[in-house]
Amino acid sequence: MNWLLVVIGAMVGAPARYLTDRAVQKRHDSVYPWGTFTVNVVGCLILGLVTGAVAAGAASSPMQLLVGAGLCGGLTTYSTFSYETLRLAEDGARFFAAANALGSVVAGLAAAFTGAALAQALWT
Numbered sequence: 093m094n095w096l097l098v099v100i101g102a103m104v105g106a107p108a109r110y111l112t113d114r115a116v117q118k119r120h121d122s123v124y125p126w127g128t129f130t131v132n133v134v135g136c137l138i139l140g141l142v143t144g145a146v147a148a149g150a151a152s153s154p155m156q157l158l159v160g161a162g163l164c165g166g167l168t169t170y171s172t173f174s175y176e177t178l179r180l181a182e183d184g185a186r187f188f189a190a191a192n193a194l195g196s197v198v199a200g201l202a203a204a205f206t207g208a209a210l211a212q213a214l215w216t
Contacts, residue, residue: 094157095201105135109167124188125176128169129196135168136200140207147208150215 111132113127120126142159144149173196180189 094154097154097157098162098165101158101160101164102166104161105163105166105168108163109169112167123183123185125173125180125192128172128176129192129199129208132168132170132173132196133199133203134191135164137203137207139164140204141211142207144208144211145215148211148215150211153215161162 109131112131115127116130117125117127121131138162142151142156142164146153146156173192176190180186180192
């Protein structure tokens, strides 16, 4: 039954990724993939929060499957991040490619740590 929780979470996460990506990218007249950057960082924050909540005993393992694996798995996208970074480099926008690669990793890790710290502060 665990797989069903992941599927339900992904049914929310995947359309949220698409809609958020389009809405964010529409507001920016830039080659930088702000939409993908946004969904990935938000996904990292949510995953850090839910993982921290589970570690603090404030959320259950099924919640981690639903929100962590399902929602965040559907919301975030490593393949699009990789493709967009490669496309930027191939199109000669090497600065934006490097900024996307480095910025996404740093911001994603920072968001995950922030989410986990917030969960610890709230539920410990």
